Amino acid sequence: MTTAAVRVRAVSKRFAGVRALDGVSLDLYPGEAHALVGENGAGKSTLIKLITGVHHPDEGQVCYLDEPVLFAGPREAQAAGISTIYQEVNLVPMRSVAGNLFLGREPTNRLGLISFRRMNRQAREVLRRYGITADVRRPLGELGLGVQQMIAVARALSTDARVVIMDEPTSSLEPREVDRLVEVIELLRRQRIAVLYVTHKLDEVFRVCQRVTVLRDGRVVHSGPVAETTRLRLVATMLGRDVADVREHGATSFSEQHQAAAGELVLRAEALTRRPLLDGVSVDVHAGEVVGLAGLLGSGRTETAKAVFGADPVDSGSVRVGAEARASAGAKPARRRWSPAAAIRRGIGMVPEDRGSEGVIGELSVRDNIVLAALPRLTRAGFLSDRRQDALVDTFVKRLRIKASSPDQKVRELSGGNQQKVLLARMLCLYPKVLILDEPTRGIDVGAKAEIQALIDELAAQGLGVLLISSELEEVVEGSDRVLVLRDGAVVGTLRGTEISEDRIMQAIAAGGEERP
Template sequence: MTTPTIDVRSVSKQFAGVRALDGVSVRLNAGEVHALVGENGAGKSTLIKLVTGVYRPDEGEVHYLGEPVAFARPRDAQAAGISTIYQEVNLVPLQSVASNLFLGREPRNRLGLVDRRRMYRDARDTLVRYGITVDVRRRLGELGLGVQQMVAVARALSTDARVVIMDEPTSSLEPREVDLLAGLVEVLRRQQVAVLYVTHKLDEVFRFCERVTVLRDGRLVHTGPVADTTRLRLVATMLGRDIDEVREHGATTFTDEHRDTTGAPVLQAAGLTRRPLLDDVTVEVRPGEVVGLAGLLGSGRTETAKAVFGVDPVDSGSVSVGGRARRRWSPASAIRDGLGMIPEDRKAEGIIADLSVRDNIVLAALPRLTTGGFLSERRQAELVDTFVTRLRIKVASTDQKVRELSGGNQQKVLLARMLCLHPKVLILDEPTRGIDVGAKSEIQSLIDELAEQGLGVLLISSELEEVVEGADRVLVLRDGAVVGTLRGDDISEDRIMRTIATASRAESSEAESSEAGDDDD
């Protein structure tokens, strides 16, 4: 039996009492591209860091070229021949392309100084060999993210690595650049380099990889040849769903029977495109309607929400609220236009941990509570008390720091912040993530109550059950595009998974055209 280049044997890693990895084993063979997939929190990043010396395993071993290794730091792993290309480009933007390509191993002249002429020449030759055309003297930060990512790939290839770990390598790449990456992966395969390809894009698993390993909640749940599985089975395994019979029927054209058609859409987002993250995404929400966005990690759910709310710019597309086109794209103007948003990461993008519950709730409403430059303490207190009572926020007092609250109560504080602005549409990105079962039930009930009162809701959740139970209509996204629409009784976990796995853009467009025709009759 051939000795694997990398042999991870039953490794476990624990942080603050939580097992990030639990007895995981993975083998990487020379000349093989091995996919590593799983949802957020599955343990992919922890596994990479154990292999590359960022962490030490609590249990188990990592073998490299047949010998046990315990790298003290990533530099030692790189020196041994293990190169990592991270999703976030970790090069130096203020230095030239050539300097980044040879960072830490610059060619030097007889005096020990950097031989820049030789470095520029070697950099051009290296990049051209891999099909990359760029001025190597330019600062890296002046180039697009896609080009920066390709320089990072070329740097890894130029180090004579025995193992290359690619962490979401196409996240910033255009389709043309993805094709170029495919050629680079083939170069590695021919050079007998072992490649660990971490991705959330199933198309790339089947395009690039021979084997696939699936992690879920820190555990190994599947490993085997890509040829022996299907997209549907892979999706079901990643999400932890049991399917008695794996069906290959493709996407279904869903009827419009249960669609809520009372009233004009309160939110219309058309043709949202932000390359390479979003591609012609259209979303409509009617008053009192909960529209779910479903898809795997990286499918474009959060990117759609941020584009609608104006957090991220778009290359093209339009957004209208209450029939009026939005002129400015920013969160502040979105709030003025009648949109509210609860972000995915409440700690990093939502709450201000060291401020009080009161201050967190009124933060966005301060202009409305101010007259002549003076803040009305009475109106502020009335507003806070109203929402603390209405949302049943459990606090010792409204002066309590919000960081002292449970996750569920922190989420309610964010809801209160948005609701006190009286929005027409509320965008909820993972509203029940990281909170206990009781608080989750309360949040879900609040969403239903708000919809019944006429508020439009755009709901994003990684938990299919939450989308199925809470949404009147579901848009299924994959690779930044809408690939299916489900309504009413057609909404089920099985159909969402089948659509993620098998539907095409063309099928989705045909279904939408058919439904539009039905509405006209």
């Protein structure tokens, strides 16, 4: 029997008392691509960091080539033959392509100085080997993100690795670049290199990998040959559902002509495309309607929300609000400059997924955080009205039942649920027509979660259009009037009213491509 290149045995890891991994075991074999999948927070990144020495296990053992190892860090792991390609390109933008390929191991001449001629020649050979077209003398930062990612792949593969870990390697790649990466992985397998392939794209699991391991809440919940499972079973396992309860007849298609029983159209986003993350996504929201966006991590939910709000640029598509949306029915989407400022002016508000880095400003007070977006309305002739500011803050602190010692308390001192309410207050004081909520209940306690869910229902009942994103299927099912199911940046199913169920959502996620028995 072939000896495993990497053998992980019953490893556990805790951070601040929270168990990130719980008795995880995994074997990586030479010549095999092994998929590691799971939802956000399942433990995938922690497991990679244990293998590469970023963290050390609290319990259990990592063996490399049949020897127990405890690497001091990724550099030592790479020197031993374990290379990692991260989702975010972690190279030096101002250095040349060649300089990045040989970073830390530059060829030198007899005087010990870097031989740029030799380095450039070797860099061209590396790029040619992996089918990458780029000027090796050009600064890396001047190239497209997809090319940068492929150069990061080439760098990892040029280190005589025996194990290659790929963390979401196709997240920034165009389809032709994905095809090339698949060819590279086949080349690695023929060279008897073990590949750990971390991805959220199930199509890639079946296209690239021979084995798959599913993590959920820090535990292995499935591990076995890819040929012996199906997309539907993987989705159900990742989400913690019993596949036996899900009818395996695939997703149902629903007519797009049906109009919600809610009020008039307040948002029309058409054919939003941002390669390779979004592929022609269209979203309509009516007054008083909650539209849920469902899908696995990386399906395009947050990317859709940010495109609608103008936080991320799109290659094509359009966003229209209010009367403009209603007048545009059937009109050809047109390109337009769109930004968060433009979205807010037209009546769109957004509460982002990461309230820490994209939402609240921890060092500012509750008052300052709430009025931040409304300052232009509260200013007259360049002066800020304290009276109007206090009245606005008082209104929304009471309405949302924000628990703080006073409006002057720093937001970082509040609970997660109250920080989330401060963000909601910031958007609501603009009196928007549409409110985008990306994971509004993530990381907050059960009581605060129930309060926010009730608040969403109340706002919709008052005529606000809501676009809701949640990784918790139960929350999407219970809170939505209509659900758009996304996979790989495209809408693959639409559910309305009584059609909405966890089973139907999972079927839509899993559909597409031939099911294996």
